[in-house]
Amino acid sequence: MAVAFTGPRIHVAAALVAGGDVVLPEGPARHVGRVLRLKVGDALTLFDGQGCEAAAELVEVERKQVMARVIEVRAGRAESTLAVHLGQAISKGDRMDYAIQKSVELGVAAITPLYTEHGDVRLKGEREAKKLAHWQAVAVSACEQCGRASVPVVHAPMVLGDWLAAREEPLRLVLHPGTPGILERVESVTAASVLIGPEGGLSPREIEGAEAAGFAALTLGPRILRTETAPVVALTLLQQRFGDM
Incomplete structure (x- = not known):
């Protein structure tokens, strides 16, 4: 008889082996037991978070x-089926989340927060580390909600030029x-990168840098998003044209 993969989805940084026991992390444990x-x-x-999921049952629920x-x-x-690396200019507060x-x-495969000329967020040291951990937790929570078993990596913030050079x-x-029509002119791909600028937009120099790195302009209509x-x-x-949507 097939096993049902039901109940709340919880991320655990542990090997999943049939018959093995897994202690839930503090946050999920509190959510399961108290909420x-x-x-x-x-x-x-x-x-x-690495691509495997497991049907499980609770065997101990203590404080x-x-x-x-x-x-x-x-x-x-x-x-x-489409691996997209998103380069996202860092924005303030809940907008980045x-x-x-x-x-x-x-379905994004990886995300890199970017420092851009018109971006108004600059993170350093401990503040950057805390923000990166928070963003990764947001990605984990999204996987729990949407049914993914692989958690996309949120890379450490980079200067735009360095990210472009690595693509x-x-x-x-x-x-x-x-x-218009760049997506229609491409027949099939399994990997792509997408650059999103800040609220103030990318500078002319940054657009030129992206074009020099092989980026084509994607137009999303007459309205500014x-x-x-x-x-x-x-x-x-992208998912509708090349992926699984």
Whole structure:
């Protein structure tokens, strides 16, 4: 009889082995025991962030520890056939969280926050490390919600020029007014990179740098989109044209 992969989805940084026990991290354990009030025997789905998910059941629900037993392990089934690396100019507050969350839901493979000329956020040292950990947690939470078993890496913030120099994807797009129809002119790709500028837009010099790095302009119509809306629209178009949407 097939095992049902049901219940809340929880990310655990641990090997998933059928018959093995997994102690849930503090946050998820608190959510399972105190918020959802699940009990021993209740089902949940675990995923390791590396592509595997497991049907499991709770075997211990105590104040200090919540433990689940793995019943069956399988490869995740929600990964896109199109690997997109998103270069997202850093924006303030919830806008960056929104861009990361929705990009993960739309199947993005990796995200790099970018420092740009018109961007008004500059992070250093401990502040940057804390913000990066927060963004990665946003990506994990999005995977729990949308059913992915692989957690996209949120890379450390980079200067735009360094990110452009590292790009090797066969399709490279920058959101900027240009010649319509770039997606229709490409027959098939399995990997792409997308550059989203800040609220104030990319500078002419940055656009020139992107074009020199092989980026083509992707036009999203006559309206100017917010920096957190743009990746949602761009990724939707890419998934519909080349991915699994």
